Amino acid sequence: MNSLKLFACSNILLFFMACGGENNPARLFRIQLEQDEFPVNAPVRVSLENKKDKAITSVAYFIDGKELPREGNTLTLDVDRLGIKNLIARVAYEGTTVEVPKEVRVLASSAPVVYT
Numbered sequence: 001m002n003s004l005k006l007f008a009c010s011n012i013l014l015f016f017m018a019c020g021g022e023n024n025p026a027r028l029f030r031i032q033l034e035q036d037e038f039p040v041n042a043p044v045r046v047s048l049e050n051k052k053d054k055a056i057t058s059v060a061y062f063i064d065g066k067e068l069p070r071e072g073n074t075l076t077l078d079v080d081r082l083g084i085k086n087l088i089a090r091v092a093y094e095g096t097t098v099e100v101p102k103e104v105r106v107l108a109s110s111a112p113v114v115y116t
Contacts, residue, residue, distance in 0.1 A: 028052050031089050031102035039109045040082060044075045048100075054093040062088045063106075082106050 030049040038044050048059055061068045061075055063085045069076045079085065089100040 025096065025098045026100050028054060028093075029089065029091050029098070029100045031087060031100055033087075033102065033104065036103070037105040037107055038077050039107050040077055040079060041109060042077055044077055045073055046070075046075050047073055048089060048091065056091060056093045058092045060090045062090060063104075077104075077106055079106050082108055 028051050030051065032047045032049055034045055046061065048056070050056065061070060063077070063079050064081075066079070069078060084103060084105050087102045087104050089102070091098050091100060
């Protein structure tokens with residue numbers, strides 16, 4: 001009898017956890033890129049997946065606290081240092097602002113010269 005009660009309680013708990021809303025508003029959106037590695041100052045096509053169809057009022061993209069220039073759905077990765085960076089989308093929707101991160105790798109615009 002105790003195992004039956006335990007089974008029923010655990011199923012009820014799992015049901016309520018599965019039906020719960022989204023606790024982290026950053027998970028409502030996701031940055032989508034063609035790839036995760038880009039040369040510096042290269043144009044990058046970017047889009048924002050809106051998982052719950054929220055009414056978005058504005059989106060701005062940042063790396064190292066610096067806003068990236070954007071034309072339509074194309075960003076320019078204008079950064080001072082190369083390497084692994086966090087691309088942040090600052091999304092304003094329904095009176096709330098949330099930051100959505102995405103890790104990208106910024107590479108040199110040309111391959112290094114190998115000397116013999």
